[in-house]
Amino acid sequence: MKIKVTQDKLSKALANVSRIAIGKVTLPILNNILIRVDNKKVSLVTTNLDMAIIDFLPVSSSENGVITVPAKLLTEFISNLPKGEVIEISSKDTKVTIKAGKYSSIINGTLADDFPDLPEIDNKKAVTYKIGIDEFKNSISQVIVAASNDLTRPALTGVYFDTNNSSLFAVSTDGYRLAKKELINKVESEVKAIVPASSLHEVLRSISDDMEEVEISFNDDLVRFRLGEVEIISKLIDASYPNYQALIPKDNDVSIDLNQEEAIRTTKLAALFARSVDGSIICETKTPDTLSIRSIANEFGENDSEIKTKVDKDCVTRLNSRFFIAALSAFDTPNITMEFSSGVKPIVLHGKKDDKYIHIIMPLSK
């Protein structure tokens, strides 16, 4: 095996694939990166048996072969070499020689025999969607904030990809809040799949400026993301997703318009005082034109701020300020509409005259 490649390209690819190979694993070889050269096609592969990252590396010259190298050592070594240097990696048996100008070293690799074979997705049987990379990145970031990390409820630790009325949605919820975004308005094939949030975080991290589009393919128990030179394969979560439609309330009592920046600032001020208790703030509308956001913490004092906006009914609700700030910050538009009722009905946030992205939060009880 032999490849010749510039430092910056190699370093970027290694940084991207090595993330899931560093850490505690039961099988030592999973700490390695597999480097395979097959007819000028060079791939760097890592897996943690829940997902795999493959980076196809453009190289100037190569010789066929395959070897695995400890991910951490290789990544750190390459990243510390001077930029712009041309690096030559070659292997003989398990010895991997790395040469770059006046630097040279030999790393002990492992034969690739024990490296797990990766599952594949049969393109003919798979359901495939394509989305612009910015749209994808933005949407998934908006949704993933509401995913749970409670492992006892596996379904909620993922993002649910769901087609409904011939649109594709991404949804996540942790039982206290829920975020839903329309990814594609019109799709022909259907899918219902829960993608682990951890895998999606890796996908998001792999996105770089030169990518244009992401191709997502699902089969029964796998999903594959193709973006630029990177391919990520992940298992799906085998569980049934709750009926999220039922959680979105239809007829809230009051609907008000908010400016994103102003609402976040006001909530953060109130949250400072809510720290010692449960972080709860009280939102109250007062006709005709006031939303009051306040918090009371006996030890520090209290805070009461007002936002001017059109109000046609008096309502009061109590929210977790952390959830509320996260929800407000997730919007990519400054004009947000907030709908809520007094009592236990969830509050709904969506863009003004736009419900592609919906974020709902359960109010707190007294």
Added chain:
Amino acid sequence: MYDVWKNALAEIEQQISPANFSTWFQGTSIISNEDGHIVIGVKNSFFVKQLRNRYLNIITTALENNNLIVKEIDFEVQTKIKSKIRPREITTDTIALKKQLKNLKKQSITKQTNNLETGLNNKYTLDNFVIGSNNDLAVSAARSIIDSPGDRYNPFFLYGGPGLGKTHLVQAIGNELLRKNPKLKVLYTPIAHFYSDFIDSVRAGKGNEFNLKFRKLDCLIIDDFQLIVGKEKSQEEFFNIFNDLYQLNKQIIVTSDRLPSQIKSVDERLASRLTWAGAFDLQLPKFEDKCAILKAKAELQGAEIEPEAIEYIAENVNTNIRDLEGEFSAILLMSEVRGLTPLELIKNGSISVNKATRPHSVTSKQIVDKVAKYFDLTPKEMCSKSRVSNIKTARQIAMYLLSRELKLSTTKIATEVGVKDHTTVMHGIKKIDQDLHLNFILRDQIAEIKERIYG
């Protein structure tokens, strides 16, 4: 089938490295075997390819060595723990609750009967058990038992304070099992009946009959196991029956108000066996859960009660579900007699949910003094910096009571009990809070101290 796979795994284990074995073979099982077409369940699709490409030969040989005819081996993704726990769909206002209510109504129409043979009362079903965050784990285990008794949760050990629904849940399991298969032999018996039966049978010289009666069962449900204290012969007999039934893969269900290891004079062997398959606890319902329970009850009785009144009751009854329902009925009755709505009654003060009407004249000094006295300490000793365990516990109980009864801030409490800063107080309160669920001695102590404070 399962044993064959165990044997095969033992063989495979010797042929490959431990790391490979634990990575690829842990959690696998044979799902089906039809005339040599064997399907093996694996964790996810990453495993399918690896096992097929690398280990197919080893697996085939190992299975054949165990006298299995192997024509074809297939792999299938199978998640072992299918979570049946539903997300907390805000029980107060959702379809789920409406469905439960419907079931409740249906239930209340059918006649309640006590079956003499099984000891089960058919008013207890899973449908009228209000599920909340306080009990969802236990309920999902119960469902799994109903699906396959004697399997994963055997024995099923359920514990929790009085009035939290232990009896309801285990009776519901018995009823559902019978509904699915009327031929099953299910017996529900409080432990007190168990030993009085036992003594009677020994006296009448019919020990054998007693033995047979229990050993023929498919599912044995023992309620209030903690009362076994001091009945050594009965305990021994129960231990034998337990072992026999367990060997035969029969379902055993035991409830108690505490963990077996906390029950005095329970044999260690029995105590550890009872919690083999884990111990499930029923906790006090949270505020939302309590509201849900009350709403369900109101709709069931067709009673009209304001949401604010429900919240008031839920907030002020903090003991158990039985008390919650008791207060609720009392208020409804009062409202009928006086001709006022429940909320009006509460507002004009003619109703006093008893936990809410404690005299507020109690001072922090009184609490500190009473706690110290209970532990035979002087207040000064208790509020010292001593780390001696009983003094520390006393101090923490004092913090807990100051916070719960007087709602003092943690900083204030810190000065009251003479600790340096409020984080110590927060830790102390949290510790007592956690221990309360599990430690029945502490529960009794605090109840007694409260009685002294208010009495």
